[in-house]
Amino acid sequence: MEDWAQCLDEAVRVARRAGQVVACAVQQEKCVRSKSTPTDLVTEADQQVEELIISTLRSRFPEHRFIGEESSAAGVKCELTDSPTWIIDPIDGTCNFVHSFPMVAVSIGFAVRKELEFGVIYHCFDETLYTARKGHGAFRNGVRLQVSKEKDVSKSLVLTEIGAKRDSATLDIFLGNMKKMLSAPTHGVRIIGSSTLALCLVASGSAEAYYQFGLHCWDIAAATVIIREAGGVVMDTTGNTLDLMSRRVVAAGTREIADYVVKQLQPINYGRDDSDPDNLALTSDP
């Protein structure tokens, strides 16, 4: 039985270090560019922090593989194999980072034989550390986490994120999905600009559900372990098993709330993280 505790310890160390770099960089002048769309932002800090994380981990674990948001943006193939693989979002909430809006995290997930083994998410503004290892529970600053056990959707708070596509057809579907949630009626819907921190709020029992089309494997990986180890469910937006590379997710404290959310959603097609670049044309149709 492999023991990945050493890898988890290293992930915590480098996440904290990366988080401190982000917390310093947020006060500096930023060079902002866009990637897939004008609202899909990236800064030099995203690239430098990813380089810091990957170079640190690669020096400790040279035989491991790495999937990073900014490496993928630079053309490195996003491929999950059976090898021990680190799945990294160096700055989750880059738009928030650009605006100094205090919801920004470093997310480091780890998978072996395509199974998620542990996740670490560090909230850079308030130094909150979320950790979870498969079979060992989920924690926030060392205190065990428990999801909300609410089954009644009319007593639920639901979180989502907008995603990068802002064409009219996509926005109609996005707003239609939000209208379905608001007219359930749920207590409310919140968008905080960081999918990983939103998912950690579900793991903490501070919200009952999260759904999104358009996030990536590096947004989902670490948070999935944290929610599952806090007693929650993470699945595909069809209600089937989670597909880490599918760019879509539903997460909830209870299966009942997850199933309700799944039934309301109209899909938005963002393609896949592991599709070839020439398949990206598929993502033009919502």
Ligand SMILES: O=P(O)(O)O[C@H]1[C@H](O)[C@@H](O)[C@H](O)[C@H](O)[C@@H]1O
């Ligand atoms: O690019 P970063 O790492 O900031 O991640 C965000 C995505 O860019 C958004 O599309 C998505 O909607 C979420 O806000 C996600 O956190």
Ligand SMILES: [Mg+2]
């Ligand atoms: Mg990011």
Ligand SMILES: [Mg+2]
């Ligand atoms: Mg992200």
